[in-house]
Amino acid sequence: MSLLPVLAVLLSAQVAISDLYARRVSNRWLLCVGMVAVGGLLWMWAVRGAPFPGMHLAGAVVGLAALLPFYALGWMGAGDVKYFAVLGLLLGMPALLPIWVVSSLLAGTHAGCVLLAPSLRTTLPLRVQWLHARAQEQWQARPFVRQIHASRQGRAGIPYAAYLAFATVGFIAYGTYGASS
Structure with a gap:
């Protein structure tokens, strides 16, 4: 496995933990990994004679452009958009569609559960409702639940960056171990 997929897996682990815990994506991590990726791609192209990394650069641009409208509408955080752009840089443009489809299915399932839970709760017997409330x-x-709520500082919503991270790790694992079968 080359450096870029390893960086993508490491970044995905950090993003998933951070997004699930605090609903935040660290700009510092995105910038550091992005700079290492650009440096590595330029070094491989200039020194080692690898082909021009056009698909990686296009992946960054397409990743940013694809999710930017959702941020503009307020449906997504800026960290989700920047993370998707860095994934495009790390893995190239062809990786973006499968990662986006899987992560959107996961996030849609999560949103469906969040929307359906209140109406389903009222159909339960009173004893079960009381047990659930208790x-x-x-x-x-x-204490750890209160600590999580405090770290989120009121931010709520679907952890889309975490779902992008899960889809990314699955994409890399499938490409590394599953595609040869």
């Missing part, structure tokens, strides 16, 4: 109170009282 369990919810006990769960919210736990």
